[in-house]
Amino acid sequence: MSSYETACRYFDQASRQVGLSKNMQDLLRTPEREVKVEVAIERDNGEIATYIGYRVQHDSSRGPMKGGLRFHPEVNGDEVLALASLMTWKTALVNIPYGGAKGGISVDTSKLSQGELERVTRKFIDKIYDVIGPLKDIPAPDMGTNAQVMAWIMNQYEKYRGFNPACVTGKPLELHGADGREEATGRGVAMVTRDTLDHMKIDMTGVTVAIQGFGNVGSYTAHFLDEFGAKIVAVSDASGGIYSADGINIPKLIEYTKDTGAVKGFPETEALSNEELLTSNVTVLIPAALGGVLTKDIAKEVKARCIIEAANNPTVPEADEIFDKNGVIVVPDILANAGGVTVSYFEWVQNRQHFSWEKSRVRSELDRIMNDSFKLVWKIATDKKVSLRVAAYILGIGRVGRATVLGGI
Ligand code: NAD
Numbered sequence: 416m417s418s419y420e421t422a423c424r425y426f427d428q429a430s431r432q433v434g435l436s437k438n439m440q441d442l443l444r445t446p447e448r449e450v451k452v453e454v455a456i457e458r459d460n461g462e463i464a465t466y467i468g469y470r471v472q473h474d475s476s477r478g479p480m481k482g483g484l485r486f487h488p489e490v491n492g493d494e495v496l497a498l499a500s501l502m503t504w505k506t507a508l509v510n511i512p513y514g515g516a517k518g519g520i521s522v523d524t525s526k527l528s529q530g531e532l533e534r535v536t537r538k539f540i541d542k543i544y545d546v547i548g549p550l551k552d553i554p555a556p557d558m559g560t561n562a563q564v565m566a567w568i569m570n571q572y573e574k575y576r577g578f579n580p581a582c583v584t585g586k587p588l589e590l591h592g593a594d595g596r597e598e599a600t601g602r603g604v605a606m607v608t609r610d611t612l613d614h615m616k617i618d619m620t621g622v623t624v625a626i627q628g629f630g631n632v633g634s635y636t637a638h639f640l641d642e643f644g645a646k647i648v649a650v651s652d653a654s655g656g657i658y659s660a661d662g663i664n665i666p667k668l669i670e671y672t673k674d675t676g677a678v679k680g681f682p683e684t685e686a687l688s689n690e691e692l693l694t695s696n697v698t699v700l701i702p703a704a705l706g707g708v709l710t711k712d713i714a715k716e717v718k719a720r721c722i723i724e725a726a727n728n729p730t731v732p733e734a735d736e737i738f739d740k741n742g743v744i745v746v747p748d749i750l751a752n753a754g755g756v757t758v759s760y761f762e763w764v765q766n767r768q769h770f771s772w773e774k775s776r777v778r779s780e781l782d783r784i785m786n787d788s789f790k791l792v793w794k795i796a797t798d799k800k801v802s803l804r805v806a807a808y809i810l811g812i813g814r815v816g817r818a819t820v821l822g823g824i
Contacts, residue, residue: 416731418497418706424732425747426500429808432801435816442824443503443815446496447480448472452542454520456534464531468539470518471499472552476819479550480516481506481756483557484564486535490519494706498727502756504811505749507818509788511760516552518543524559536564540571547572549581549767555759556585556631558705562597566590581766584759593762595777596755601635602778603754603785604725608636608699609643610789611721611746623697625649625719627656627689628704629678632725632752634669636703641665645699649692650678652704656692657684694718702729709734717743724748739802747804749811750792757784 416424423444430440454466469492472480482502485495495517503515520539524532540547547554556565568583569590576582580591588594595602612619622645626633629652637647646662654677657663663684671681679686693700693713700719702708706728709717714734721744724730728748730738738745758781765771788810796806 418494418728419500421707421728421732422497422500425804425808426504426812429805429812432799432805432809433813433816435812439816439819442819443474443812444500446471446473446499447475448546449492449496450543450546451492452539454522454535454538454542456531456538458531459528466520466522466535468518468520468542469495470543470546470552471495471516472546473499473515473517474503474815475514476815476822477507477514478512479514480552481513481759482516482518482552482555483755484554484560484568485517485519485557486522486524486532486559486564487519488521488523489705490521495519501727501749503815504808505753506756507811507814508749508792508807509753509757509784510814511757511784513553513756513760516554517557518554519557522559532564533567536567537571540568544572544575547582548576549579549763553581553759553763554583555756558630561585561631562587562592565592581763584762586762591762591766593758593765593772593777594774595781596758596762597631598635598638599758599777599781600632600725600752600755601637602639603757603781604632604636604701604703604723604751605639605643606754606782606785607746607751607789608640608645608701608723610786610793611723611744612699614793615721615744617698617720620644621646622699623648624699624701625692625695625697626701626703626725627651627692627708628702628726629668629672630704632755633701633703634672636701636725637665638669648697649687649695651687651689651692652678654679656687656689657681658687658692658695659684699723702726705729707731711737714738717741719743721746724751727752735802735804745802745804747807750788750803750807753788754781754785757781
């Protein structure tokens with residue numbers, strides 16, 4: 416099943432609950448615009464390399480479209496479309512005034528020099544600058560992109576449109592970024608994990624956690640869960656995984672990965688594969704890397720009591736059904752990782768007002784939105800006797816549907 420078919424299946428389940436007509440379902444499911452562009456650069460050795468870039472603008476009924484930009488070899492149009500639709504429901508779920516979009520370039524950044532990465536980024540913006548902008552569509556970081564890439568995007572966009580820091584979020588602090596944006600997705604994941612354990616009446620202190628992915632989201636999730644008293648026993652990245660029954664020293668691991676670029680070989684841990692991590696004997700499992708990793712076969716072996724989807728689209732529908740049957744609580748991506756887009760919104764607000772907030776304000780506003788959204792989704796799930804995923808979609812789709820009807824076609 417393709418990523419978009421997966422996203423549509425979840426959409427269909429929830430829209431039946433919301434009672435959307437067939438016409439409205441078609442309207443909400445269909446993206447407003449899909450852009451596919453050639454991104455050609457001269458490599459350092461003088462050769463020409465050609466990549467394909469995508470930007471899908473899914474829905475703008477609640478405001479300018481918003482979504483990350485992913486640089487990864489597996490990026491394709493279907494996946495970008497699926498992720499763009501998730502952004503529409505996500506921004507509505509946390510009730511920030513945005514629609515949904517997503518973009519990406521099919522490129523392996525580990526094979527590019529810093530100069531080549533910059534040229535790829537700037538060329539992509541040359542190709543799409545007229546369809547993005549602070550009141551149209553605002554990119555942000557995702558897998559394979561970071562604050563530096565966002566700085567190049569702003570700089571390139573400003574060559575066409577003049578000073579415009581609100582055209583992209585996730586920027587460095589020195590260039591109109593928001594204090595607290597880099598940690599935001601991971602902090603939100605950790606807040607939602609704490610809320611979930613509270614509702615399951617499981618004590619946070621010493622609770623065992625496995626995290627797949629140790630990039631921006633995985634590492635900050637680990638940092639905050641460690642601070643909240645959880646015991647992170649397994650962590651992995653593209654190089655493989657590590658395990659320690661006594662708990663991994665997260666501050667030291669973060670320092671270690673800054674030096675080595677990977678978790679592999681971290682002292683006082685055993686090696687484990689990514690598959691072993693997903694099925695390890697823990698209470699909380701957090702996929703924080705790629706989509707589609709929780710397959711039907713893996714789902715049967717999962718021992719965790721709850722799964723917090725820090726990554727986008729990590730669970731295939733057949734696996735979701737198994738989790739439902741086995742009583743495994745799954746906190747869906749559109750709720751669990753919404754902290755990133757929420758603080759991106761705060762960054763955009765600050766850029767548009769030319770007024771910076773203290774980090775403490777960013778954190779407290781984020782915590783409030785995550786906690787309130789979690790409570791609302793949990794209540795819908797309990798009242799309607801549906802999974803948290805269906806409840807989250809009911810909330811998101813309901814808000815987008817009402818905005819669409821009120822605005823008119
Ligand atoms: P990142 O590029 O910073 O880190 C990705 C991590 O995944 C790295 O540790 C990498 O080694 C690991 N990885 C890659 N391939 C892997 C594999 N085959 N097996 C195991 N690990 C693998 O990316 P990120 O920003 O942390 O994003 C991670 C996920 O979170 C993505 O699904 C992304 O869409 C989602 N997300 C990110 C944000 C954000 O603010 N960055 C917001 C919402 C959702």
